[in-house]
Amino acid sequence: MLSRFKVGTKLAAILIAPLAVLVAVTSIGVRERLDDSAAALADQRMAELSQAGSDLVNSLQLERMYSMAYTANPEAVPRSELDDRRAATDAGESAFGEMTMNLDLESLPELSAALAESESATGALPSIREDVDSGNSSTSTVEEEYTAIIDALLAVSTAVVDSASSVDFAQELAAAEVLSDSKEATALEAGLVAALLAESTDPGISLAQAQEALAEAERLEALFLDTAPEDAVELFGSEMPTLSSVGDEELSEGDSAQHYMLSSIGSITSMDQVTFTLDEWFEAAETRFESLLTVESRMISTAGAGAIIARSEADRTARLYIAWTAVAIVVALAAAYLVSRSITRPLGRLTTAARELSSKELPRLVESLRSPEVGHEVRADLKEIEVSSSDEIGELADAFNRVQETTLEVAEEQANMLRRGISEIFVSLARRNQTLLDRQIEFIDELEAHEEEPDQLENLFKLDHLATRMRRNAESLLVLAGAEPPRRRGRPVALADVVRVAVGEVEDFQRISLLALDEVTISGNVAVDLAHVLSELMENATQFSPPETMVEIVGHRNGDGGYVLSVADQGIGMAPEQLAEANRQLAKPPLVGLSLARSLGFIVVGRLSARFGIEVQLTTSPSGGVTALVTIPASHVIADDGDPTATLPVVRHPSMDPHEGRGLAWQSLPPEDPEPASLRAAIPEGAEFDAGIASLIESAPHTENLARIEMPEERVSKPPAARTLFAGQPPPEEAETAGADSTRSPSTDVPPLPKRRPAERALRDISVSPVRTGASGAGLAGTRQRSPEEVRRMLSRYRTGLKRGRTPDGGTAPSNGSGNDTT
Secondary structure, eight states, rough: OGSSSSSSHHHHHHHHHHHHHHHHHHHHHHHHHHHHHHHHHHHHHHHHHHHHHHHHHHHHHHHHHHHHHHOOOOGSSSSHHHHHHHHHHHHHOOOHHHHHHHHHHHGOOHHHHHHHHHHHHHHHHHHHHHHHTTTTTTTHHHHHHHHHHHHHHHHHHHHHHOSOHHHHHHHHHHHHHHHHHHHHHHHHHHHHHHHHTTTOOOOOOHHHHHHHHHHHHHHHHHHHHSSSSSSHHHHHHHHHHHHHOGGGGGSSSSSHHHHHHGGGGGGOOOOGGGOOOOOHHHHHHHHHHHHHHHHHHHHHHHHHHHHHHHHOOOHHHHHHHHHHHHHHHHHHHHHHHHHHHHHHHHHHHHHHOOOOOOOIIHHHHHHHOOOOOHHHHHHHHHHOOOOOOHHHHHHHHHHHHHHHHHHHHHHHHHHHHHHHHHHHHHHHHHHHHEEEEEEEHHHHHHHHOOOOOOOOHHHHHHHHHHHHHHHHHHHHHHHHHOOOOOOOOOOOOEEHHHHHHHHHHHHTTTGEEEEBOOOOOEEEEHHHHHHHHHOOOOHHHTTTOOOOOOOOEEEEEESSSSEEEEEEEOOOOOHHHHHHHHHHHHHHHOOOOOOOOSOOHHHHHHHHHHHOOEEEEEEEEETTEEEEEEEEEEGGGEEEEOOOOOOOHHHHHHHOOOTTTOOOOTTTOTSSSSSOHHHHSOOOHHHHHHHHHHHHHHHHHOTTOOOOOOOOGSSSOOOOOHHHHOOOOOHHHHHHHHHHHHHHHSSSSOOOOOOOOOOOOOOOOOOOOOOOOOOOSSSOOOOOOOHHHHHHHHHHHHHHHHHHHHHHTTTTOOOSSOTTTOO
């Protein structure tokens, strides 16, 4: 029911019940507190009475001092000053009488009796003044009469202490009473010394009496310091300088001098030793009285304030008041809780949702603009605020839900527009680059076709290789943009050809070593993307490993019919955190947004491998580097007709130690066979070239049954002898003999060197050689790096086959797929 009320109605419902209870409890509490107020008022008025009595006593003490001096010598005291003191006394007496009338004396008998005596004593004050004016009284008589009035008033202070109902109140006033007695002794000393300074001849006035009064004042002062509260003692110390706190150089002026003046009476033996005048004495005494009165008044005020607090906290009234107040509070809180729940719950949900939106969801929306993969999770996490009420809070929650939905839609729209814009930029840039690169490659092909100079052709090959790498970067942009690559292959392709194409697109391709590959073919639609994946991994391996090390490629069939390729480097490796992050990008590549990762190569690899279910994972190499494992699913692997377990050649690079691996076919060349200085010097011409070819053919009679890796265009119809990559070289002695024989008997079956044609980009100088395991399981065979003759022969053979495959009216198509593959 409460959920249907408006906010104002709910607030009114919260206030009605507590207010009704509070009115009832207050009516009872007021009656109970009346007694407390009466007691507190009585204590407060007694404190005010004590204050008025203290002021009256102070005025009487000053009047007594001036009257005694006036009696001793009327000419020593101006009449006006005496009249001023009498006027102050009359004002104090009037104020004291008013305070007396405010008290309920029927409940305070002791105080009532003391007030009666003080009233009787002050009634004699007019006659005392007349005697002083007429000179009929002696100085000692005046002193005794004034002292009697002052004693009666001090008795009233004692009665107030005895009549107090609060212990704290009584203790505070008792300490003030001690200070008042000390002040009276000081005032008596001041009156006696004033009479002596006025040259009184009354035998009842003596220096000894003044010294006795001084001693009494000091005793009472010490008693006050021992019994008074700490705050009163601190106040006394600040208002009353003592000899112990004043240096000799400070005794000549101010309060210090006045205090010293009053205290010096105790150390003289006659008035002849006095060094100050009567006026100076009056000034010092008045200052002393004023300081003592300040401390006494402060203590009385504190006692009065404490009396009200103490009386208000009396047990009976306090317990009753607290009990009813607690009941009222409990009832009010219970009613307020029941009513406020319908307000606080939806407000709490709304507040929580707003806080979540501001602190989490909005930042995630902003993050989705930079990281698109986050944007798909934002909508799933955003939940509407469930508010069942139909009041203003419900309407506010509904409006907030709409704002939240609109914010999400706008953010998604902006994120999609931004991603589309970035993708379009990538696609446009990549397409333009591809067009220019295709034209550049065609032009390089034309230059290669008409170039016969070996050195210049070598430079064209390098330029051709760089252009191919640039085209791969353009294709990477298309992959990042989500566009399909322009190149597609339909026929199965030998995996060795795919690996060669990948190696050819690596800058430092000479460092790529193909150790072993199981001979298989893969689906044609996978070949291009797989070559791109392998080239990215090989490029990364060569860049993050020392230049003197090799990047090793190994491939083998796995148990489920798939194929695993490993690309291992010998670099510094990656930290576990970096390795995990790289594998995360490979398994789930992020979408393209503003927060592009630095390792775009991993993102490209992840995108390409995800198209065909290829798994790419980075692990730590035993040598300390990183190994990339590329697992091709069985659905894309097509076994050859031959032995599926046949192992493709293993390439090992020559050991730096000439004695290591003795007997292997790939052992380093002997010192007398230095490496040629240039390609032109290494490639012979005419009959010399033919003789070299014949010697190479004769030196390898055992290679016809070896497993091998061919160049992609080597499968074009060619003589078997021209297709074979030789397993190795004979020992140095046999090599020299074979070389001599070949020189003498050149082979006429080998065609002459054809005219240069555009070659496949960057497939030169790849050390891929066959290895065969004999029946005994021992005896490895390998090759050294290809000689310039082999390079020239291979390039000529490759170009001839490529030209035939591109001829529209005839010829045999190349075995590596359609002619649009320009990898």
